[in-house]
Structures are given as C-alpha cells and as structure tokens.
Amino acid sequence: MSKKPASRSKLVAGVRRDRLEALAKREQSRFAQSRPKTHAALVAGADTYLDGVPLHWMKDWPMPFPMLVEEAKGAHITDLDGYGIDDFCLGDTGSMFGHSPAPVAKAIRKQARRGLTYMLPTEDALEAGRRLTERFGNFKWQIATTATDANRFAVRVARAVTGKPKILVFNGCYHGTIDDAMVELKDGKTITRPGLLGQVADLTQLATCVEFNDVAGVEAALKTGEIAAILTEPVMTNSCMVLPDAGFHDALRTLSRRYGALLIIDETHTISSGLGGYTRVHSLSPDMFVVGKCVAGGMPTSVWGMTPEVADRYIEANAKRKSGHSGMGTTLSANPMQFACLRANLSDVMTAKNYAHMENGARRLSEGLAKVIARHKAPWHVVRVGARVEFICAPGPLKNGSEAAHAHQPEVEAAVHTALLNRGCLIAPFHNMMLVSPATKKRQIDRLIAAFDEILTELFQDA
Incomplete structure (x- = not known):
C-alpha cells in the first residue's frame, strides 16, 4: 500500500x-x-x-x-x-529623537548641579510653557511624569467640568495603564478586559467602548448623555496600527460638541506624525491634549493641557469642591530636571x-x-x-x-x-x-x- x-x-x-x-x-x-x-x-x-x-x-x-x-x-x-x-525601537518612543540628544544631555548636566527636585518652578518652567504652546497650540498646561498620569488627570477634569460619569474609548486602544480605558468590545457590548490583574471594580461603569472609525457607534454612545469625554489617539498604535478614515476626526469633534462631551487627544505615540504631532499636522481641535515619553528628550515627562475655555470651567469646578486631596498630583512631577529637559528638547531637538x-x-x-x-x-x-x-x-x-x-x-x-x-x-x-x-x-x-x-x-x- x-x-x-x-x-x-x-x-x-x-x-x-x-x-x-x-x-x-x-x-x-x-x-x-x-x-x-x-x-x-x-x-x-x-x-x-x-x-x-x-x-x-x-x-x-x-x-x-x-x-x-x-x-x-x-x-x-x-x-x-x-x-x-x-x-529602531528607541524606547518605544521614549527616545524617538535619539538616545541622549546633545542639548538635553547638556541641560541635564547643568541642572544636576542646581538640584533635582524642590516642588517649585524655575525660569526653565516658564520658557518650557511658552515652547509647549508654540509647538502644540493654545492650551493651559500641567506637567506629569507619565502619559498614564496625564490621561488619568485629564479624565478626572473632564468628569468634573461636565458632571458626567463615563469616558468613550476605542476597542484596542492604548492610554497607558489608566483603569478607565481597560475595557473592550465583546459581541457588541463593553466589558472589562479579562486579562487585568487584581481587578475588582466594574470598569463598564466608567467607560463605554466603541470600534475605531465607527461614527454611528460614537454617536449612539454620546446620545446616552453619560459620556464626559472621548479619549482617543489620532491613530491606533498599540495594536497593529489603524489609520483614521477620512472625516473621522471631524466627526468626533462635531459629535462631541453636539452632545456636550470633551475631546481628549492622546499623542503619546503619534507625536511621530510631525512638528506639533498629529493634532497640528492635521489641524485637529481637541479640548484637551496629552503627550508623553519623548517630549523631554527621554527624561520621564508628560504634559497635558486644556483649552482656555475648559480651563475656566475647571477652575470654577475646583473652587466649588470641598477641601482635601483633588486626586491629582504626584510629588516628583513638574521637577526642575523635567523643565530643563523640556526647554532643551522643545527648543533645539523637536525642530x-x-x-x-x-x-x-x-x-x-x-x-x-x-x-x-x-x-x-x-x-x-x-x-x-x-x-x-x-x-x-x-x-x-x-x-x-x-x-x-x-x-x-x-x-x-x-x-x-x-x-x-x-x-x-x-x-x-x-x-x-x-x-x-x-x-x-x-x-x-x-x-x-x-x-x-x-x-x-x-x-x-x-x-
């Protein structure tokens, strides 16, 4: 046989x-x-x-x-x-401008002789703020250490100023380890991501998940009246990379305004898009803007900002809250080393x-x-x-x-x-x-x- x-x-x-x-x-x-x-x-x-x-x-x-x-x-x-x-990994974007750019390394050496952290601003902080606005647009800035922190704080502000409980995120999204974004779609329904370690809270109470490029799905979620903010990358990056359809970002902007939600653009990875990130290159107009990793040339730093209008609403909400911890902070954020590196990177490297x-x-x-x-x-x-x-x-x-x-x-x-x-x-x-x-x-x-x-x-x- x-x-x-x-x-x-x-x-x-x-x-x-x-x-x-x-x-x-x-x-x-x-x-x-x-x-x-x-x-x-x-x-x-x-x-x-x-x-x-x-x-x-x-x-x-x-x-x-x-x-x-x-x-x-x-x-x-x-x-x-x-x-x-x-x-070509370059710290998964943290060193996107190369390891130890000369202006940043020089700034580190100079600042190291003047102190590493002291919970007070410096002249570098003032110049860094000016450079941030020049590069990314007219936002009122805050400094954090990681983009996870920056996204967490931006979401907290969005809930404070809108009075709404949920954020809208996209299936397969990446926004660091912020709990609120750890949801996914299964059979058309939002569920808590099953692989999370030690998770006890029901994250579907905090977020609604929609497919990227699904405008109808976005509008359906916003119509519930529960959505404080849309949190999105301009391009999905922590999955196999997904580009936005033509008109998708315009739709996000239009729908968020129609239904009283804020639009938060997280550029932590898409800062690769060009000078000022995807937002500047493609003329997006978010209410809040987040960027981390490489913004200070490799020094652990992130920045988040809000438009002057949202800043006014935040100041009003903050003034009305009871005294005590706001839930936003981290003592080592906004340290002088970050500002020295931000100033050097924004001025002489991010060109x-x-x-x-x-x-x-x-x-x-x-x-x-x-x-x-x-x-x-x-x-x-x-x-x-x-x-x-x-x-x-x-x-x-x-x-x-x-x-x-x-x-x-x-x-x-x-x-x-x-x-x-x-x-x-x-x-x-x-x-x-x-x-x-x-x-x-x-x-x-x-x-x-x-x-x-x-x-x-x-x-x-x-x-």
Whole structure:
C-alpha cells in the first residue's frame, strides 16, 4: 500500500509553520550562544528582581533572555557582549529623537548641579510653557511624569467640568495603564478586559467602548448623555496600527460638541506624525491634549493641557469642591530636571529640520519594506505615520481594533524580531513598530531592509 503524501504544514500569516518554527529555534539558539557575558550577568544578579526583571514587560522581548545595554547613543545601542545594534525601537518612543540628544544631555548636566527636585518652578518652567504652546497650540498646561498620569488627570477634569460619569474609548486602544480605558468590545457590548490583574471594580461603569472609525457607534454612545469625554489617539498604535478614515476626526469633534462631551487627544505615540504631532499636522481641535515619553528628550515627562475655555470651567469646578486631596498630583512631577529637559528638547531637538529628516528616513524604510513584502508575495502590509513605521503580518489596511487584534501574529513577530536582532537591528517588542530618529542614518535603514529581506527570503522560499 502506498503512503499518502505528507500534508502541507499549516500556514501562519502565509508562512509554513515548520519553516517558521525552524527559523525561531535557530535564531533563539544563535542569540543565546552569542551572549555569554549577558547570560552570566543575569544568572549572577537578576534574582533580586521579581521574575528576574525590574519591570514585567521586559519579559515581553522574544529573546530567550533580556539583552543588557552597555551604552546607547543616537540611534545605536551597544550591549554587554559588545554587539553594536541599530536601534529602531528607541524606547518605544521614549527616545524617538535619539538616545541622549546633545542639548538635553547638556541641560541635564547643568541642572544636576542646581538640584533635582524642590516642588517649585524655575525660569526653565516658564520658557518650557511658552515652547509647549508654540509647538502644540493654545492650551493651559500641567506637567506629569507619565502619559498614564496625564490621561488619568485629564479624565478626572473632564468628569468634573461636565458632571458626567463615563469616558468613550476605542476597542484596542492604548492610554497607558489608566483603569478607565481597560475595557473592550465583546459581541457588541463593553466589558472589562479579562486579562487585568487584581481587578475588582466594574470598569463598564466608567467607560463605554466603541470600534475605531465607527461614527454611528460614537454617536449612539454620546446620545446616552453619560459620556464626559472621548479619549482617543489620532491613530491606533498599540495594536497593529489603524489609520483614521477620512472625516473621522471631524466627526468626533462635531459629535462631541453636539452632545456636550470633551475631546481628549492622546499623542503619546503619534507625536511621530510631525512638528506639533498629529493634532497640528492635521489641524485637529481637541479640548484637551496629552503627550508623553519623548517630549523631554527621554527624561520621564508628560504634559497635558486644556483649552482656555475648559480651563475656566475647571477652575470654577475646583473652587466649588470641598477641601482635601483633588486626586491629582504626584510629588516628583513638574521637577526642575523635567523643565530643563523640556526647554532643551522643545527648543533645539523637536525642530522642523529634524522632523524632515525623520520623515524622509521613515519613507525610505516603509517603501523598502513594502517592496520586500511585494517581492516575496507575502500577505502582509506596511503602515507609516510620520516617523513611525510598522509592518503588519496580515493584509490591510485595517479598519478597527477588532481587525487589528486578528492581524496580530505573535509567533511570526517573535521569530522575525529575534532574527532581526541577530542581524543587528532592534525593533519594538510590541507588534512590529519601528521609529526613525534625527540620528538615524540611511545605511542603518538599508541594513534593516536587507535583514528583513533575508528573513522573508527564508520564510517564503518556494511559496
């Protein structure tokens, strides 16, 4: 009796599973064998940390153990084993303008001699405020340490001035770890995200979830009269990247005004869009504006602001409340080091010239990756927002968070990420995000494209 022919392996994002598993196994082994100093250092010293890392998401990198950084400068990292790596992760936007931009490093050295924190403003604070308005628009600013804090405080203000209990967020959204946004859609209904640790409150009492680009869904939620604010990124970024439909942001602005809700734009990731962020580039008009991570050149800093009209309403609401803690604060926020770095970054790093370099480099990267994908006939696509580029291991474009969740291919992404790192290119561990900084060189971009081509050649050979 003749044998039946072996069945073809199941495809994952268009890739044969056996081929994907072989690549992943080889690249994991290659990484581990090439970094003996890193491994030895982790064995000797990592057990003081919970699960061996200072922060849990450091385990989200796909390598068999974390890479230890010896030095980072510009768009380049050197690890403990002496490998030089082109950095396109850039701290997941925290170092979008490059590691230690010279004006920011100078400001840090100068301020370090004058004190690190003292709960009082400085002349740098005054200049930073002026620069923030110049860059982002006429907002009344407050300073926080993380975008999570900034979003939390903005939401609290929105509820205070509108008297309404809920915020509207989009399925698959990212606004840091603010509790209010930790909801999702299931069978058309808002539910608390099931993966939350230690969650006891019913977050559906705080938020309503709608699909991105669903104007009718937004209006239906607003019609309930419960929505204090729409909290949104201009582009969905912490899922596989989703662009707004034409007219979507105009609809958000119109509907929020019609139904008495505030519009909060969170630019923590979309600051890559250009000078002044997506809001300035595309002439959006939010009531409140949030940006974090890279705004101070890598120093932990976020800013949030409100229009003068909303500021007046906030001052009125604040004056009427009972004395006691407002629920907004954090003692180390608005420290002099943040202001020194904000002033330097806004003045000398976040410039039109640097953004032009970033835009040109990101265009080169996205076009190069797209050509590789087309040449190998991979069912993937590329999305770009200014200096931010992402290859997505599924056909596109994507329309909403549900489509983005289905497009996410963790097995493929992990294998490709490790293979890229072994070829000297680091991209973000979360999905397939890459950033081009003012320090990024054409040769680094071309090396990444060539490495991507080499990996896809193996994955899609004879496809």
